[in-house]
Amino acid sequence: MATKEKSASKDIEVGVIVSKSEQFIEKYQTKVIYGIVIVALVVGAILGIRYGYMIPQDKKAAAALFKGEQYFAADSFALALHGNGADYIGFDKIISEYGITSSAKLAKAYAGICYFRLGDADKAISLLKGFSGSDKMISPAITGLIGDCYVNTGNVKEGIGYFEKAAKQADNEVVSPAYLKKAGIAYENLGQYKDAVKAYTTIKEKYSNSEAAAEVDKFITRASELAKK
Secondary structure, three states, X not given: OHHHHHHHHHHHHHHHHHHHHHHHHHHOHHHHHHHHHHHHHHHHHHHHHHHHHXXXXXXXXXXXXXXXXXXXXXXXXXXXHHOOOOOOOOHHHHHHXXXXXXXXXXXXXXXXHHHHHOOOHHHHHXXXXXOOOOOXXXXXXXXXXXXXXXXXXXXXXXXXXXXXXXXXXHOOOOOHHHHHHHHHHHHHHOOOHHHHHHHHHHHXXXXXXXXXXXXXXXXXXHHHHHHHO
């Protein structure tokens, strides 16, 4: 008997829920349909942008980037940046014309390096900071280059921060020791010898199998002696 009552009670609860759902749809039918249409339009627009606009733009940007990479590899940095006036528009225009594509993001890294090599550190910093990535080699290299740019503009302290960040991003025995060594030398340049010792010691202790670790003792000794003065 109790089971029948429990089953009947459950049927009533389900009936109430269904009834309320039907009442809701009847009352707000127009709004519900309107909402579904909006969702469909938004999804359609996203797919349309992706397949009708983004993918073709990506292909155009990638083709332009390929030509730029050839100039870049040949150390023709001005041509890589500004184009050849014929069949290549340059990294700068790839960034401005195809800004939302992955190729344009990579063009920022290339352009930043070009400006650095051409002596415009401020412009290089602006572009390099616009690059984003998670690769364990490329991203630390870009971060470290920002550090080089700051050092070249006389802002050594800011540069050190980027060297240390690059070492942390990479966290491997190839890249990290190189940037820790740069940080140590920069600290010595500022007369902060204890900080320099700390940077060098990190190479010795954390990246003991690296090439930099083989000669780091002499840097530790030098900075330690200078710290006593």
